[in-house]
Amino acid sequence: MRAVTLSFISLSLAIPSLISASQLPLQVPTSYNEDDSLLAQDSWRAGAERYDDQQVWRVGWTGVGENAKKEVMSIIELLDLDVWHTTRSSLDVRLSPREAEVLSSYLPTSTFKPFIPDLQSLVDLSFTSTFDLEAAEEAESDDSYDDARSNEVDIEKKRKKKKKTKPAPKKPQIDPFNLTTIETPYHDAFHPIEDVYKFGQVLISTFNGKDGLDLQEINIGKTFEGRDIKGWTAKMTEVNGTQPQDLSKKRKKKHGGKGRGREREEDAEEPLELEIVVQAGQHGREWVGPSSALYFLHNLLLHATSHDDSDSRTLLKSFRFTVIPNINPDGYEYSRQHSRLWRKNRQDVGGKNGKCVGVDLNSNWGYKWRPSKHSSPCSETFPGREAFEAYETKAVSDYLAAAESRGNKVRAFIDLHSYGQLFMFPFAHSCDDFPPDAEMLMEAGLGVAKAMRTRQGEGYEAGQACDLTYRAPGDAIDYTYGVTDIRWSYSAELRDTGTYGFMLPPSLIRPTADEVTAGLLYLAKFIYVLEVNPPQTPRLDN
Known part of the structure; x- marks a missing residue:
């Protein structure tokens, strides 16, 4: 009976109604029209996908039985609806008028409301x-x-x-590329990827070599469309040229030259450099993540080079900070130019008539990955046909795997997303898989959430990813914790809690980035005190 019902729903949405054309699902993209309002003319590109008459609904699960909840989720999967955000108590989903009509017939009217009534x-x-x-x-x-x-x-x-x-x-x-001040207007706007990369180049020309700071651009790999995936990595040397003692595992040092092919006992160990990796931009439409990552790096470098006794300076002497602000530049640029709510990368994945495009990057990492039973290659959540099929996830995983060959040990990995105001530790795929470090991960996460709240007054919730959001296999932090042994692995959902969703206004970039920076600095200090400079020696001020 359930299968028959779902089939009927599918047909009812696919077959045009002869009674009312207004009930038809929205046909997108619609072309730009010169008769549109001045607002639309100024803000929307010709030929870009529009979202007129679409809404975002918030469905409340309180009072909804498990069977009814499963039925609703089945309908959402069948219709391939765009789920924006999930929590234990609610679900945000984008709907056309016809989809809203169908979904509402399965829910009590008290459980849902148009949360964003006019998406366009x-x-x-x-x-x-x-x-x-x-x-x-x-x-x-x-x-x-x-x-x-x-x-x-x-x-x-x-x-x-x-x-x-x-x-x-x-x-x-103030020149947007005057990076001698955090007040640069660059941090008050979203930018095309070429200006993101220019920002990194100007960071290098501004800060590299200053007070012993080593700041370099790194090329992580190529996207499907051939764009570079760039990042920037920074470390500050001590005045005397030495580095703090690393308490992690050591690596063997090989000696070349005639008769010296074996390891020598007296200098067989060389300390690994601790690395903290921050990445953002897995989903094209989540613009505030890349903006916040750049702000964090800029803020870190400014404080480290302008204050001899700053925490930022101490941390940069103890850790190498690597920031990859956008691992999905193809999807990001497509979101800017063609479809504001584009989520995936832009990889050709075949599918229906060979025209499906894109892999959901945060479902394509190689830990507990599994193919979806329901989503087609054209689906918003298509995880790929195999783990690391996406060019971007493969490139970043290769970078993480090669850490020891660079003389590094990646100790922390933070993946920035939006939205929901959450700071989460593994695992995302299932709460049955519990990390051995859960207690410490939770303690650090609660401190991060408090630091963010104290900075701007916005509340963040900390916890295990599977408990706070929809359970999904192939998540980045599951891979970094479960495979590459990065103990401090976290996923952050930045602002907001749904008022703007993915369309956060540029006016909120700076406050969002400011609180994220406070949280990431807290996490780095937490790791520093625990692993680099234990409590028997003087601690950093909180």
């Missing part, structure tokens, strides 16, 4: 308030700019008001 207007808002580098000068001279950062709800009103008022006196302008 929110997409417009996220673009409208974004200024690119060419428009930076104009944005800096606008007196509504600072207000918009503190009150994103009024951005559109302020924009309209600006047309009727005299321009305010120009403020001192």
